[in-house]
Amino acid sequence: MASLGELERxxxxxxxxxxxxxxxxxxxxxxxxxxxxxTTVHTVLTRLEQKGFVRHDDARPRRFSARxxxxxxxxxxxxxxxxxAADRQAVLARFVGSVNDDEARMLRELLAGGPTG
Amino acid sequence: MLPATAVALAVLAALLAWxxxxxxxxxxxxxxxxxxxxxxxxxxxxxxxxxxVGALLVHGxxxxxxxxxxxxxxxxxxxxxxxxxxxxxxxxxxxAGVLAFQLVGVLxxxxxxxARTRRRHRELLELVVQPGPQADARLxxxxxxxxxxxxxxxxxxxxxxxxxxxxxxxxxxxxxxxxRAHLAEHHHLLLLPFVAWxxxxxxxxxxxxxxxxxxxxxxxxxxxxxxxxxxGATPRRTLAEAIVAAAGxxxxxxxxxxxxxxxxxxxxxVRLLEPADPLPPAARWSALxxxxxxxxxxxxxxxxxxx
Numbered sequence: 001m002a003s004l005g006e007l008e009r010x011x012x013x014x015x016x017x018x019x020x021x022x023x024x025x026x027x028x029x030x031x032x033x034x035x036x037x038x039t040t041v042h043t044v045l046t047r048l049e050q051k052g053f054v055r056h057d058d059a060r061p062r063r064f065s066a067r068x069x070x071x072x073x074x075x076x077x078x079x080x081x082x083x084x085a086a087d088r089q090a091v092l093a094r095f096v097g098s099v100n101d102d103e104a105r106m107l108r109e110l111l112a113g114g115p116t117g
Numbered sequence: 118m119l120p121a122t123a124v125a126l127a128v129l130a131a132l133l134a135w136x137x138x139x140x141x142x143x144x145x146x147x148x149x150x151x152x153x154x155x156x157x158x159x160x161x162x163x164x165x166x167x168x169x170v171g172a173l174l175v176h177g178x179x180x181x182x183x184x185x186x187x188x189x190x191x192x193x194x195x196x197x198x199x200x201x202x203x204x205x206x207x208x209x210x211x212x213a214g215v216l217a218f219q220l221v222g223v224l225x226x227x228x229x230x231x232a233r234t235r236r237r238h239r240e241l242l243e244l245v246v247q248p249g250p251q252a253d254a255r256l257x258x259x260x261x262x263x264x265x266x267x268x269x270x271x272x273x274x275x276x277x278x279x280x281x282x283x284x285x286x287x288x289x290x291x292x293x294x295x296x297r298a299h300l301a302e303h304h305h306l307l308l309l310p311f312v313a314w315x316x317x318x319x320x321x322x323x324x325x326x327x328x329x330x331x332x333x334x335x336x337x338x339x340x341x342x343x344x345x346x347x348x349g350a351t352p353r354r355t356l357a358e359a360i361v362a363a364a365g366x367x368x369x370x371x372x373x374x375x376x377x378x379x380x381x382x383x384x385x386x387v388r389l390l391e392p393a394d395p396l397p398p399a400a401r402w403s404a405l406x407x408x409x410x411x412x413x414x415x416x417x418x419x420x421x422x423x424x
Contacts, residue, residue, distance in 0.1 A: 005243055012244050051240050071258075074245045077238065078259045078277070091234045093299040093339075095264035095292050096363040099382055104365030110386055111361050 007036065007044045012053065016070055021056075021063035120179050122418050126172035129415060133165035138323035142330045146404075148388055150396040151338040153404045155307055158331050160408035162310050168415040170217045175419070177210030184422040223317035227309060235267050242273055249276055251293050256281065262363045266296040268305040280363060287349050288359040295356070298342035304335040333381045340385060357389040 014030050015022060028041045045064055048054040053073075056062040068076075082098060099107065138161060141147070147154030175185055180198035182188030191198075246255035254274045257263075262280040267273045274296050281289065299305070311328040318324045344352050364382050396404075 009244060053240075053244065070245055073241050074257060074259055077241045077245065077257070078261060078263065080238070081263060081265055082261060091231050092238060092265045092267045093296065093304060093335075095295060096360050096382055099364045103383065104361075107361045107364055107383060107386055110383070110390065111357060 004044060004047065007031075007034070007040070008048055010034070011041070011044050011048065012066060012070075015054065015064060015066040018065070021059075021065040023061050023063045025061070027064070120175055120183075122185075122421075123172050123176040123179070126168045126175060126415060126418050129418075130165065130168040130172055133161055133168060133411075134321060135323050137161055138327045138330075142326045146396060146400065147330070147334055148337065148384065149393045150401060150404075151334040151341060153396065153401055155331065155334050155338060157404055157408045157411075158327060158334070159307065159310070160411040162314060162327065164411045164415050166220050166314075167412075167419070170213050170220070171415055171419045173209045173213035173216065177206050177208075177213055180206055185419050187422070219317050220313075224310065224313040227313040227316060231305075231309070231312075232269070235269055238267055239269070239271070239273055242267070242275060246273075246275060249274075250281060250289065251276075253297070254293050264292045264296060264363065266300055268300055268303065272300045274300070283362050284359055287347070287355045288362065291343055291347055291352065291356040291359045292363070294343035294346050295339045298339040299335070302338070302342065304339065307331065308335060329381075333384065336381065336385055337388065340389065353389045353392065357386050360386055360389070 010031060011027060014027055024038060024041045024045060027045075028036060028038050031041070045054060045056075049056070053067055054064050055067050056064045081092065081094065141154070141157060141161065147157075171185075178185060178188035178192065180188075180200040180202045181191040181196070182199070242255065242257070246257050249256040251274075254276050257275050257277050259277040260279040261277055262283045263275075263277040264280050265275055267275075274293065276289070276292070280292065284292065308328075308331055311324070311331045315324040315328045340356060343356060347355065349355060360382060
């Protein structure tokens with residue numbers, strides 16, 4: 001059986017691809033090739049709701065939709081990564097911090113063996 | 118009477134709160150051996166905290182006995198003080214408690230806050246990343262050239278599609294090797310005490326300086342480890358090229374953190390292109406011995422009978 005993390009991804013893929021809100025039974029049918037039970041789908045949806053990625057409406061049965069697009073999530077993450085304050089390096093280790101244009105030009109000159117002023 | 122032990126510890130604390138970090142931050146040798154320098158910084162931080170709290174504790178408990186273990190034991194057993202307990206003893210004890218609580222508390226708090234942010238990032242990442250070009254690296258669809266790793270029990274190494282587009286295969290391998298080194302050597306743990314120290318003692322300029330130095334040294338150490346695993350004739354140049362490409366390509370970035378990283382990135386590139394000679398073994402061992410001594414002195418002062 002697939003791990004919960006993998007299922008979360010699969011469910012999000014379906015929600016992102018869907019035109020509108022989707023019921024849990026529809027998700028189960030779409031994930032039929034994975035042999036997922038309806039309770040498992042609900043478990044996954046609850047986890048995703050707790051993480052703030054999914055919301056449901058008040059229809060009966062409940063229908064679920066993604067709170068933000070994949071691009072929005074990627075952009076939110078990159079905003080944090082790129083804009084991280086100095087002490088955020090403890091949260092994630094970034095290969096190189098961003099430098100301003102002057103610094104970038106100086107670095108390229110350094111690499112070219114040119115004036116390093 | 119102030120026990121000589123308390124005075125010695127206070128002097129040590131004062132030295133470690135300002136002149137020693139200032140000297141170490143300004144020294145030139147750490148660039149030649151970041152690992153040894155990192156060990157020294159850890160010793161400075163630990164010995165600093167130990168001597169600060171220790172000096173107050175030894176003075177505060179002096180009326181109960183001639184050494185810290187003896188006095189602490191007397192207090193635990195409920196024995197009365199043998200010398201009169203004055204106001205300054207109580208003040209010292211209170212300060213020791215507050216300081217110890219502050220240092221440990223902020224460390225725990227930083228850890229919790231960092232862990233929470235990391236978990237959030239990991240949750241987001243697990244939804245949006247795809248398998249990357251390297252086995253353990255994930256690909257994030259974004260034009261800015263960025264690479265980073267999230268340490269922890271389930272580490273995550275992420276490359277942006279912009280980074281993959283910007284770099285050739287060797288340069289990309291250098292980036293991944295650098296991030297792998299961070300994860301393998303648990304650099305986030307070396308950094309944590311200094312993040313916490315900075316937050317706990319914002320009035321101490323040395324805390325800020327120490328944090329900046331350790332941050333830079335950790336990057337240099339990861340560069341060194343990465344170099345050892347890189348193929349090709351000129352791994353140093355390959356890594357330097359990757360650094361320059363990644364540093365210059367993320368236009369439109371919020372300006373808050375920019376000035377901080379500029380000098381550090383430059384230092385990394387310079388030492389890759391024009392490597393200094395490695396530290397001679399004698400110097401290396403002296404530095405390590407100094408670090409051990411730095412930890413032994415306050416420990417001995419705390420445990421041996423008061424002078």
